[in-house]
Amino acid sequence: MMKRFSWLLIALLALGLLAAQCNSTPAPTEAPAQAEPTKAPAQAEPTEAPAKEEAPAPAATEKFRVALVLPSPITDMAWGESIYDSLVRLQDELGGESAMEIVYSEGMFNVTDAAAAIRDYAANGYDLVIAHGTQYGTSLFEIAPDFPDTSFAWGTATDTGADQGLTNVFAYEARAEQGGFVNGVLAANLTKSNVVGVVGPVEAGDAKLYIDGFVAGAKYANPDITVNVSYTGSFGDTSLAAEAANTHIQAGADVLTGSAQQVVGAIGVAKEKGVLWMGTQADQSSLAADIVVATQYYDWTPTLRDMMEKHNAGTMGGEVYSLTLENGGLQMRFSDGLDADALAAAKQAEADIIAGKLDPFNPGEMSASDTGTDMSATDALDYTFDPVRVAIVMPSTTTDLAWSQSLYDSLKQIQDVVGEDKLEIAYSENMFNVTDAAAAIRDYAAEGYNLVIAHGAQYGTSLFEIAPDFPDTSFAWGTTTNTGADEGVTNVFAYEPRAEQGGYVSGVLAAHLTKSGIIGVVGPVNAGDAKLHIDGFLAGVKAVDPNIQVNVSFTGSFGDTSLAAEAANTHIQAGADVLTGSAQQVVGAIGVAKDKGIPWLGIQSDQSPLAPSTVVATDLYDWRATLLEMIKLNQAGEPGGKVLQLTLANGGQTMIYADNLPADAVAAAKQAEADIISGKITIPIE
């Protein structure tokens, strides 16, 4: 009687499997089904053809035609809106649509799409093509030489490509630190709690300038002020920005600022909580007129007008433009009814910057604080390789905020640079069952993937059985130092994060942060990189103060979030006032640390978005160099046999410190970093 319904069972199972496997990100390459990874059809996101927005009419000779390519929408209340509004104003000034034509492609966060749009606009005879995003530079420099009669503009940048022989590129930047400084002075004068929060997007470009200036201005006006800076890691993640704002408010901030289109989320929170907001880029007061008290407004009109005039006079490029307070590219707008003293202080700072009396980066006694590590350190990577297909088999998920995400994020970053046509990514998540993982590994190899990464120590035995059957495929396996050379396997790379290095630095930092003299470690299983991390951590703590007690507990699982949370609770009850731990389980522990106000030291992935004021330091795994080396060795005919390690010295591990850490603790940690890199410190491993 049951057989009648077996087809329904099969249907249900198939549905379950389907759902289980559909959970890849909307990237064009999908995770294959675990049993048979049929290559998903390359469902590339529909490239927004620039032709769609183009006016079809051929240009009259005098009509100036401008095309704008931008990563966000023209209504983003930030970066994109500021330049679009300036273009429209210029159009009105010149006599409307008959004198000047404006077309645009918005939402071009994908650089490949943007490059296509830029090329199409140039080919269609536009006079000025504006690539309104730092990320478009590489593509632009490839396109510009093909259209010598077209002017291109690129920002934020100061590089017109002149040293590469380019003559038709204008570069532009906003000296956002100037208005940032003024906002900082105003914020310091308005705050009552003496705590100010910054909701940053990514630590780069004009956002970094703005925030550095803001911090400097706040400290200039009041050296004792606390400026908590958090980055969401995204320009458009409004909900995360809202959460960041919430966190800042919970941490006591009563004035907030931030940049990029994400801030609409933060402004919403600020409005709800009655906290003041300082804007930058575009005028955000329409969103919440009561609380947006000051805005650094970008006015691109003079810059754009000058570019057009130069173009008409036969100069296609070569000029670098800066928006400043002095030249009117940056304008401070203050709301009515501000405290008179605060307003006076801000206006004084503005006047001093214009007069050249005040340098935002060196304003006097108080210097601009160093906001975090310079992330460009590892960006000297060489991304040149032939098209390659990479598959990852991982025990958890690409969003685990730990082991699997760290590798996936790095691979994705490489793809963002080289494009999807050069690097195809496929992955299988949640392969906690080794038999399933082995099937997936074999299928990827059979499918012709060039590099198949078995991202878990448990996959080794299976891998050594599979690898000899696919001699042209490179396999990678970690955490391990065994490439299988003893067993005659030649096409396996072994990789290992030397987690004891970052662990040691975290240990030094923790020893400086603890007041109770007790530190808790929420470990998963005493093996692999978790063991290395903990061994290094213990050594680091003991090096500072042998009397500090480090309580180590293991949950026995990588994914048991609720047990990890309880482990964190237990540590706190046992007196710990600094916590660390590894694997994807730690999100539970971080939640507890956040509730109890205990600092957390992260490892593997950047966990700070979850609890920006709690995650005070991170040993971030950066796999890019390792991945690039494996890809290049594979293409040079060396499919394996090499052990690759992620160290502080080779940039495979990067320490990120929060801004609210005591200076002496950070200094000690940075010293430990330097000593490990120089080899002065060697870390004993049990």
Next chain:
Amino acid sequence: MNEGLSLTAILVGIIHSGIRLATPYLYAAIGETFGQRSGVLNLGVEGIILMGAYAGFYVVFQTGNLFFGVLAAAVMGGALGLAMAFVSITLQAEQGISGIGLFMFGLGASSLLFKTTLGTVEGVSGFPELNGCLSGLGIQSDFCAGNIPIVGQIFFGYNLMVYAAFALVPVAWWVLNKTTWGLNIRSVGQNPQAADTLGISVARVRYATVTLGGVLAGIAGASLSIALLNIFQENMTNGMGFIAVALVYFGSWTPFGVLAGALLFSLINALQLWVQVLGLNIPSDMAVMLPYLLTIIVLAVPFKRSLQPAALSKPFERGEN
């Protein structure tokens, strides 16, 4: 190593941790008890918990309203319970297999929803801890019941979902043993043919219990995502649903048995954490093994095994026998 901590403080700490850890197991296992007492084995609890955790989290994330969150988790759980009921009762499918199918569906669908709607692990402010402070009642006083040594420390300091889970146990016992519906459930699970001849609709009773089980499993998920952890992460339950099913066997299909099992399992889990934190010289692997080891030992003891519903996991077809 921790000379500074009194034995009392440690014991209170263990009990506190144990009670918190037991909460999601209680919801899920009590719900599963209803289903199994009526003769339906639902192995898909894990998937329902995940979906409930997601639904509750997402609603709170969007609206900030905790009770809407619990409601969403309950509705989601109920819908999945209903689906399980349809497959196992109306279609009379093999319950073990359809349960696994439901688990995989829940795992995959919650991940998919997480990635499309959230994308990254987020936090919400969940149910607050209740410390029994008079100031919370508008009375001008520093008195907090949670500060009373030992008794106050053990009974206060949890969120509402924890108290509700423990309150559920006597309610479930009463429903199963003291109401007509409870009698119907038990008779349907023991002897569906006899129940049927007495005019009890076997299908209707089983539909109700399996859907109720789904509702409670959904709430178990909410207790994780908006009360205990206040985050949602893919596969955050990590096998919790299967342990809940085991706890039903462990507890001999009675709510108080389930309570004993959940508390035992959770207290030993809390104990092993403390053993490690205190630096007692026991290998961590041993400590981690403790709860499971004990579970096996207790299960091996032939303790009221006869209570297993006779018709468990057997589909009922009228007039078959």
